[in-house]
Amino acid sequence: MIESLIAPPPATIAPPPTSITPPASSAVTEPVKTVAPIVFNTTIQNTAFQDKEIRVPVGSTVIWTNKDVVLHTVTANDKKFDSGRFGQGQSFKYVFTEKGIYSYFCIPHPLMVGKVIVE
Numbered sequence: 001m002i003e004s005l006i007a008p009p010p011a012t013i014a015p016p017p018t019s020i021t022p023p024a025s026s027a028v029t030e031p032v033k034t035v036a037p038i039v040f041n042t043t044i045q046n047t048a049f050q051d052k053e054i055r056v057p058v059g060s061t062v063i064w065t066n067k068d069v070v071l072h073t074v075t076a077n078d079k080k081f082d083s084g085r086f087g088q089g090q091s092f093k094y095v096f097t098e099k100g101i102y103s104y105f106c107i108p109h110p111l112m113v114g115k116v117i118v119e
């Protein structure tokens, strides 16, 4: 038995997408508060992060400067950033482009901890 091939139906042309209208209740909009990013300088001294909690607006840069003679790191718990070991007088900087809470520690001294809160 030979079945004749049935030709596929002609491709239908999709209707143009309907334009999305904004909701009518958009008259009251909350003002968007934007806080300009800052540069926050902090130090590592006496085997401790001197600012345990740093609160900055999104887009801000945090600069850690090591005042100790021993090497330290600034390492995010989730490894999102890691300075590597850096010595006295050296700095590490990181730009926080996303809101969130960033907990970090020092690899040679795991009891050294701190966090950056980006708002």
Ligand SMILES: [Cu+2]
Pocket (backbone or CB within 6 Å): 047, 071, 072, 073, 106, 107, 108, 109, 112
């Ligand atoms: Cu350390």
